[in-house]
Amino acid sequence: MASIGSNIGDVLKTLPETVRLVAISKYHPESAVQEAYEAGQRVFGESHVQELQRKHDSLPKDIEWHFIGHLQTNKVKYIAPYISLIHAVDTPKLLAEISKQGMKCGRRIPCLLQLHVAQEETKFGFSIEEAEAFLREGTWREMKGAEIRGVMCMASNVDDEEQIAREFETAHQFFLHAKEAYFGGEGQEATFCECSWGMSDDYQIAIQHGSTMVRVGSRIFGEREYK
Numbered sequence: 001m002a003s004i005g006s007n008i009g010d011v012l013k014t015l016p017e018t019v020r021l022v023a024i025s026k027y028h029p030e031s032a033v034q035e036a037y038e039a040g041q042r043v044f045g046e047s048h049v050q051e052l053q054r055k056h057d058s059l060p061k062d063i064e065w066h067f068i069g070h071l072q073t074n075k076v077k078y079i080a081p082y083i084s085l086i087h088a089v090d091t092p093k094l095l096a097e098i099s100k101q102g103m104k105c106g107r108r109i110p111c112l113l114q115l116h117v118a119q120e121e122t123k124f125g126f127s128i129e130e131a132e133a134f135l136r137e138g139t140w141r142e143m144k145g146a147e148i149r150g151v152m153c154m155a156s157n158v159d160d161e162e163q164i165a166r167e168f169e170t171a172h173q174f175f176l177h178a179k180e181a182y183f184g185g186e187g188q189e190a191t192f193c194e195c196s197w198g199m200s201d202d203y204q205i206a207i208q209h210g211s212t213m214v215r216v217g218s219r220i221f222g223e224r225e226y227k
């Protein structure tokens with residue numbers, strides 16, 4: 001079996017310079033993260049608070065931890081002091097809580113709005129219409145402990161590459177529109193600049209459709225070892 005280090009190398013080779021790799025280490029032991037770290041990877045994503053806490057406590061302090069899963073409001077406080085990016089903000093209430101906890105820690109926590117563009121009905125996230133309404137309404141501007149840095153989405157879990165491409169493109173077009181309409185466009189100070197999409201099976205499509213950040217797990221770490 002190929003090593004974690006060589007898997008990371010293989011993925012990085014195919015990424016344009018503008019796209020960052022978030023290595024998704026959920027359900028893999030600390031030793032696997034350590035191996036990736038030794039291969040030079042510094043950005044990791046987790047989707048469960050307890051597991052993230054454990055890894056954050058025991059692994060090197062210069063790791064940039066991202067939270068990629070559905071986050072319950074009552075758990076924000078545990079990760080607020082150190083989390084580098086929360087990818088999946090799916091309700092105004094969650095953003096308000098992140099802001100509250102960010103202020104308590106004296107920081108502005110970087111966040112992405114999760115867009116629901118896939119067909120699956122169970123997926124979390126704002127529809128395009130809900131995201132538009134939320135940004136237009138504007139209360140997020142008062143949430144000083146959170147900063148909206150961009151958008152995130154997951155495509156449908158299907159083989160149809162054209163459908164996947166269409167879903168990423170829908171998210172990308174919304175990103176471009178929102179950037180112009182609500183975040184002051186392209187200027188030097190632009191903080192609304194991240195598009196998080198692309199997983200092991202579809203990151204090649206994602207980078208053709210505006211992704212600036214791919215979240216790759218099994219392609220690097222193999223099948224998840226525990227649940």
Ligand SMILES: *Cc1c(COP(=O)(O)O)cnc(C)c1O
Nearest residue numbers: 024068199200215216217218219
């Ligand atoms: C698990 C997960 C990933 C990584 O999935 P792989 O198919 O293992 O690459 C990416 N994003 C989210 C939100 C996830 O939950």
